[in-house]
Amino acid sequence: MPRPGAHGRTERQLQILRAIRIWITDHGEGPSVRQIGQESGFPVLDRLPTSSPGWRSGD
Incomplete structure (x- = not known):
């Protein structure tokens, strides 16, 4: 687990x-989350799905 820095936050x-x-x-x-991923250099955030295949509104 990453250790927090001086401000109590990790470098990421x-x-x-x-x-x-x-x-x-x-x-x-x-x-947006996608834009955060692009701007911060974390491709995982850049590749989040835009929707979940099994999710339905109102459930």
């Missing part, structure tokens, strides 16, 4: 937080 968490702050500064609104 800090990279994601920086990407979110930069996006908000540049675009005036929060990024």
